[in-house]
Amino acid sequence: MATKKNVIRVENKPSSASSSSGKVFTPTAEAKGKASQNRLLAIVLWALAVVAEVVAMVILFKKDPEIALTTGKRVMLIVILLVDLVLLIAGSGFWKKANRLNPPSKASALFGIQSQLGIIMAAVCFLPVVILAFIKKEYLVGAIAAAFMVGGGAASADYNPASQEQYAAQTSEVETLTGKDFVYWTKSGTKFHLYDDCRYINTAKTTDIYSGTVAQARELKNITELCSACKDRVMKEKGISEEQLQQAQQAAANAIEGTQLPTTEENGEGEQAE
Numbered sequence: 001m002a003t004k005k006n007v008i009r010v011e012n013k014p015s016s017a018s019s020s021s022g023k024v025f026t027p028t029a030e031a032k033g034k035a036s037q038n039r040l041l042a043i044v045l046w047a048l049a050v051v052a053e054v055v056a057m058v059i060l061f062k063k064d065p066e067i068a069l070t071t072g073k074r075v076m077l078i079v080i081l082l083v084d085l086v087l088l089i090a091g092s093g094f095w096k097k098a099n100r101l102n103p104p105s106k107a108s109a110l111f112g113i114q115s116q117l118g119i120i121m122a123a124v125c126f127l128p129v130v131i132l133a134f135i136k137k138e139y140l141v142g143a144i145a146a147a148f149m150v151g152g153g154a155a156s157a158d159y160n161p162a163s164q165e166q167y168a169a170q171t172s173e174v175e176t177l178t179g180k181d182f183v184y185w186t187k188s189g190t191k192f193h194l195y196d197d198c199r200y201i202n203t204a205k206t207t208d209i210y211s212g213t214v215a216q217a218r219e220l221k222n223i224t225e226l227c228s229a230c231k232d233r234v235m236k237e238k239g240i241s242e243e244q245l246q247q248a249q250q251a252a253a254n255a256i257e258g259t260q261l262p263t264t265e266e267n268g269e270g271e272q273a274e
């Protein structure tokens with residue numbers, strides 16, 4: 001029954017095993033390091049986007065509101081705003097990647113801000129220039145900057161923000177079903193699978209199937225959902241009922257809520273979900 005596809009095992013250093021069932025999700029040291037690098041890159045790109053915005057604002061600031069800009073200056077302004085937009089979206093891409101590598105906790109008051117900082121940056125990178133353009137009666141440039149703000153904000157939003165709670169719940173679901181944190185996914189897919197020969201990934205057009213932990217599936221490709229066909233299959237094969245799965249999930253959720261209390265990690269060692 002096994003697939004004939006090339007199954008690529010994503011490297012997972014022994015020291016970097018992520019936490020499992022019932023415990024809160026803790027990123028590996030490697031993932032944390034990569035997250036910091038991505039955050040730094042995001043901040044540098046966003047800072048450059050603000051520099052581009054400031055350059056555009058200086059041009060607008062010097063302008064007499066009653067005298068229209070030359071076409072050349074207008075084109076230059078639009079090009080600068082385009083650079084601003086590209087830098088904003090690139091920065092947001094790194095920021096979203098960092099959040100997937102080292103997700104914030106939903107319990108944190110800053111969860112929304114950290115998850116959607118890209119949207120805030122879209123406003124920072126464009127709102128002042130939009131306002132200034134309208135004050136200076138440079139309506140075309142103002143309208144373009146406003147459109148870039150909206151488009152840049154939409155591209156910077158995280159539509160499925162990662163959280164430690166979600167990672168822990170997804171990992172515990174997979175562990176409850178299969179006994180281990182191990183899943184398969186493909187380059188173009190949006191779901192992770194429990195079987196490498198699942199009909200959704202073992203297709204004619206698939207050449208490579210990746211495998212690793214639930215967290216790795218998200219880090220690398222932002223895959224956020226368990227394949228329902230794989231879930232049904234394993235539940236049928238192992239005779240797990242939806243009720244049993246929910247009970248195990250609830251137990252894991254309770255354990256996550258209780259993590260403020262000192263945990264006895266050693267006791268959990270070698271514990272396996274049935």
Ligand SMILES: [Zn+2]
Pocket residue numbers: 192193194195198199200201227228229230231
């Ligand atoms: Zn599947």
